[in-house]
Amino acid sequence: MTAEITKTFTISNNDDALIFGIxxxxxxxxxxxxxxxIHPFGERVDLTGEPSQVQLATQILTILVKLLHSGIQIGESDVVSATQMALEGQLEYFADLYNQVILHNAQGHAIRVRNLGxxxxxxxxxxxxxxxxxxxxGTGKTYLAVVMAVAALKKGQVRRLVLTRPAVEAGENLGFLPGDLKEKVDPYLRPIYDALYDILGTEHxxxxxxxxxxxxxxxxxxxxRTLDEAFVILDEAQNTTREQMKMFLTRLGFGSKMVVNGDATQIDLPRHAKSGLIExxxxxxxxxxxGFVDFKTSDVVRHPVVAEIIAAYQQKTGSN
Known part of the structure; x- marks a missing residue:
């Protein structure tokens, strides 16, 4: 076992203490x-642990200070991403993620990617x-898809956005809800509404x-339907049947893009039905x-315990 060491990290002024978080x-x-x-004392922080981990922590804090000086607000999600990338030997790429702003949300805050995934x-x-x-x-699939859709709309690359998801979760209770099909299913589309409200604002x-x-x-x-000049997003695609997935994919028209998102470990279909996403x-x-992008547990950018919960369930059930 490697002997522990203690190293002190010092910030230059009180403003830099913002990287420590609330x-x-x-x-x-x-x-x-x-x-x-880790023990903070005013403008210094003592780091105690294995030398390699202490070195990583020092590198993380150094990069966070540089980002802070460049005008970027540091939040817990940034620290989660930096630490995870450090553990994977990718910390050298972390600062590069902040060079590109995809969009500004309704509050004027810059929207950037959080990790290489x-x-x-x-x-x-x-x-x-x-x-x-x-x-x-928690990997940002839905939110970033909506960001890209809004960006394409603003640039005039598409004329409309079409956002959809299957209604499997509603189950047999769907018929007892008031209104037409869209009104019944709207609560299940709430994550998409939330993303749009954050990016564009409620009124817009x-x-x-x-x-x-x-x-x-x-x-x-x-x-x-045939969807021309549209950015089309299918969310929760693990809950499509093979017939629904084929139907959806063949709606693609000229000048359009499609994004299909899903989590193969969260299938709510009846046991005899095969997920259209997996097929x-x-x-x-x-x-x-x-194109296919396979997100990992390490790509989760929510509270750190979320990734731990996902990993624990994967270990218990043997799912990916």
């Missing part, structure tokens, strides 16, 4: 991830007609919905105009 939350994330003891996802969407994003919750989103520039509808509404991945993975 109540030192950012330091606690680094300490937990790297198995360190997300960057690959965006690059794949740009390059391919159809992109499959497959992986656990509702205006575009009223004009038909944005359409949010259950998957059943896609049958029989599509098996059949279509080698076609040149279709």
């Amino acid at each position: 109540n030192d939350a950012n330091l606690k994330i680094i300490a937990e991830k790297l198995n360190l003891k 997300q960057r690959q996802y965006l690059q794949t969407i740009k390059k391919h007609d159809i992109t499959f994003g497959i992986g656990p919750a 989103t509702n205006h575009l919905l009223e004009r038909g520039v944005i359409e949010i509808a259950p998957l059943a509404y896609m049958r029989g 599509a991945a098996q059949i279509l993975r080698n076609l040149p105009r279709i």
Whole structure:
């Protein structure tokens, strides 16, 4: 066992203490991830642990200070991403992620990718007609797909956005809910609405919905249509049947892009039904105009415990 060492990291002024987070939350994330003891004292931080981990923590804090000086606000999700990339030997690429702003949200905050998995996802969407994003919750699949859709709309690359998902979760209770099919399924489309409200603002989103520039509808509404000059997103695709998936993919029209997202470990279909997402991945993975991005647990950018929960379930069930 390597002997522990203690190293002191010093910041140049009180403003740099912002990288520590509220109540030192950012330091606690680094300490937990790297198995360190971290003690802040004003403008210095003592780092105690194995030499390699102490070195990683020092590198992380140095990069966070540089980002702070460049005008970037540091949040817990940034620290989670930096620490995870450090553990994977990718820390040298971390600062590069902040060089490109995809969009500014309704509050004027810059939207950027958080890790290499997300960057690959965006690059794949740009390059391919159809992109499959497959992986656990919390990796940013839905949000970033909506960001790319809004960006394409603003640039005039498409005329409308079509956002959909299957209604499997509603189950047999669907018929007892009031309203037509769309009104019944709208609660299950809430993650898409939330993303749009964050990116465009509630008023602007509702205006575009009223004009038909944005359409949010259950998957059943896609049958029989050809979607030209549209950015089309299918969310929760693990809950499509093989027939639904084929139907959806063949809606692609000229000047359009499709993004299909899902988590193969969260299938709610009846036991006898095979997921259309899993079958599509098996059949279509080698076609040149279709791209696949497989997110890992380490790509999760939510609270650190989320990735731990996902990993624990994977270990217990043996699922990917």
